[in-house]
Amino acid sequence: MQVHVDLAVCQSHGQCVFGAPDVFSFDDDDQLRYSPSPPEERRADVIRAASACPVRAITVGPSGSGRPAA
Amino acid sequence: MTAGDAGIVVVGASLAGQRACAALRRHGYRGRLTVVDAEPHLPYDRPPLSKELLAATADESAAALPSAGLGIDWVLGRRARRLDVPGRTVELDGGDVLPFTGLVVATGSAPNPWPGTHPPEVGVFRTLDDARALRHRLGGGDRLLVIGAGFLGGELAAAARGRGTSVELVEAQPQPLRSALGPVAGEFVAALHRAAGVSLRTRTRVGSFTGDHRLTGAILSDGTRVAADLAVVALGASPRTGWLAGAGLRINRGLVCDRHARALGTDGAPVPGIVVAGDVARWPHPWAGPDGAVLGHWTHAVEQAEVAARNLLDPAHPATYRPVPSFWSDLYGVRLRAVGFPAFADTVEVHENDPDGGRLDIAYRRDGELVGALTGNRPGRLAAYRAQLAEALGRVPA
Ligand SMILES: Cc1cc2nc3c(=O)[nH]c(=O)nc-3n(C[C@H](O)[C@H](O)[C@H](O)COP(=O)(O)OP(=O)(O)OC[C@H]3O[C@@H](n4cnc5c(N)ncnc54)[C@H](O)[C@@H]3O)c2cc1C
Ligand code: SF4
Numbered sequence: 227m228q229v230h231v232d233l234a235v236c237q238s239h240g241q242c243v244f245g246a247p248d249v250f251s252f253d254d255d256d257q258l259r260y261s262p263s264p265p266e267e268r269r270a271d272v273i274r275a276a277s278a279c280p281v282r283a284i285t286v287g288p289s290g291s292g293r294p295a296a
Numbered sequence: 297m298t299a300g301d302a303g304i305v306v307v308g309a310s311l312a313g314q315r316a317c318a319a320l321r322r323h324g325y326r327g328r329l330t331v332v333d334a335e336p337h338l339p340y341d342r343p344p345l346s347k348e349l350l351a352a353t354a355d356e357s358a359a360a361l362p363s364a365g366l367g368i369d370w371v372l373g374r375r376a377r378r379l380d381v382p383g384r385t386v387e388l389d390g391g392d393v394l395p396f397t398g399l400v401v402a403t404g405s406a407p408n409p410w411p412g413t414h415p416p417e418v419g420v421f422r423t424l425d426d427a428r429a430l431r432h433r434l435g436g437g438d439r440l441l442v443i444g445a446g447f448l449g450g451e452l453a454a455a456a457r458g459r460g461t462s463v464e465l466v467e468a469q470p471q472p473l474r475s476a477l478g479p480v481a482g483e484f485v486a487a488l489h490r491a492a493g494v495s496l497r498t499r500t501r502v503g504s505f506t507g508d509h510r511l512t513g514a515i516l517s518d519g520t521r522v523a524a525d526l527a528v529v530a531l532g533a534s535p536r537t538g539w540l541a542g543a544g545l546r547i548n549r550g551l552v553c554d555r556h557a558r559a560l561g562t563d564g565a566p567v568p569g570i571v572v573a574g575d576v577a578r579w580p581h582p583w584a585g586p587d588g589a590v591l592g593h594w595t596h597a598v599e600q601a602e603v604a605a606r607n608l609l610d611p612a613h614p615a616t617y618r619p620v621p622s623f624w625s626d627l628y629g630v631r632l633r634a635v636g637f638p639a640f641a642d643t644v645e646v647h648e649n650d651p652d653g654g655r656l657d658i659a660y661r662r663d664g665e666l667v668g669a670l671t672g673n674r675p676g677r678l679a680a681y682r683a684q685l686a687e688a689l690g691r692v693p694a
Contacts (some may be wrong), residue, residue, distance in 0.1 A: 237626075237631060238509050238631055238633070238673075238675040239622075239624060239633065239675075239676055240596065240622075240633060240679050240682070241622070243675075243679040243680050243682075244679065244683075244686075247679070247683070250353045251676075251679070252676035252679055254675070254676070256331075256673065256674060256675050257678045258675075278449070278595070278598065278599075280341075280594055280595075281345065282623075293516075
């Protein structure tokens with residue numbers, strides 16, 4: 227699975243971190259970090275995290291294309 | 297519910313309604329889906345209205361909520377005025393009647409109006425049309441009076457200052473947001489307003505407006521006269537349940553539902569086939585009192601709509617809605633982010649308070665237990681609080 231966060235759009239709402247903390251996290255400088263290709267079995271949580279993002283900054287897909295259907 | 301029957305009707309085409317529709321389709325519902333809204337617009341998101349849209353840093357497309365491809369029959373610009381529970385119909389203004397098999401109540405909340413007559417330049421701010429009108433007038437030399445320094449009033453003042461508008465911000469409490477977030481956070485926000493050149497007046501109310509046909513200003517409770525060409529009343533919002541009067545549902549400043557987002561009847565039992573989500577709902581939570589909670593927050597609408605939609609489709613196995621709430625506000629570049637129920641706290645613990653650096657970190661406790669947290673530009677700490685709250689909530693028996 228491919229995950230992409232548009233960091234220019236991200237406003238540090240943290241909803242993705244709440245939903246899938248193993249995939250999304252904040253570093254010590256409060257910058258969002260994420261793993262761009264998490265294991266497939268994390269898909270449900272990642273999709274949920276993406277649809278919880280208030281600014282729809284997160285894209286999930288096999289190829290990293292297409293926004294989640296919110 | 298199968299294709300061919302009356303299908304599902306959603307009343308309210310905003311965030312909760314749109315998310316309910318998306319969830320219904322995602323969970324496999326293929327039947328008829330009709331969405332009614334009093335506003336003429338396709339679903340849009342409200343948070344950008346008082347932020348990017350007013351600040352004129354984004355256009356309206358930033359507020360659109362995706363609704364294409366969901367197979368919805370739109371009934372826009374029409375108000376639901378009556379619900380017949382045994383007859384399974386919603387009556388619209390004009391008299392049309394929509395039958396339903398399942399109903400999602402997502403009518404949100406309405407801004408509390410100014411209690412009295414007022415000149416035409418005094419308005420409220422909730423809709424895209426409100427945002428268009430105000431955006432158009434900001435920056436043109438008009439002086440703005442904002443009544444109420446809560447989340448909405450604060451954001452309006454900030455956006456207006458950003459456009460060069462002179463702003464009077466009048467608040468009855470000793471600090472902005474005091475009842476929601478306490479005095480320290482309130483003072484932090486007050487400092488941001490003042491540093492930006494907003495004329496913030498606390499412990500003060502607007503007594504009356506001056507100017508009969510055109511607003512010229514207002515007289516405040518301390519006798520001061522302020523000049524203004526425009527005024528926005530930002531005194532909170534109330535759940536929109538008027539159309540449900542007499543329907544046999546339990547109304548208590550909100551439509552009361554159970555932990556499965558099912559509407560309750562006046563007898564206290566869930567009414568089959570009717571679910572609730574968003575600002576309009578009053579719902580139970582282990583950390584709320586016996587009356588439950590009403591929250592006017594984005595994330596709440598999203599998460600409750602998901603549960604409501606699921607439970608409408610699969611009433612035999614209802615999912616439970618028991619969130620750690622979260623909400624946010626953006627003021628002068630400071631990202632205020634909160635989790636839990638700060639308003640329920642009896643003590644606050646201030647870990648960082650730096651208005652100049654835009655940084656804030658406050659923990660809220662009740663009987664020594666963490667019940668909420670607020671941060672400014674500290675999302676990492678917020679995530680840690682959120683995890684603690686989720687863990688504590690997990691320890692409360694279902
Ligand atoms: C300007 C603004 C900024 C905000 N900023 C933030 C923020 O930064 N962070 C945050 O967490 N939350 C914010 N919120 C709150 C958030 O937008 C709301 O919690 C959210 O909109 C709730 O969604 P809802 O669908 O429950 O209700 P609403 O958005 O109120 O939608 C209800 C819909 O129902 C329709 N309706 C009502 N009655 C009827 C009827 N009888 N018949 C037909 N249609 C009807 C209305 O026209 C409306 O479109 C903000 C709200 C506003 C207004
Ligand atoms: S939820 Fe969205 S805005 Fe928030 S941190 Fe994650 S990507 Fe950024």
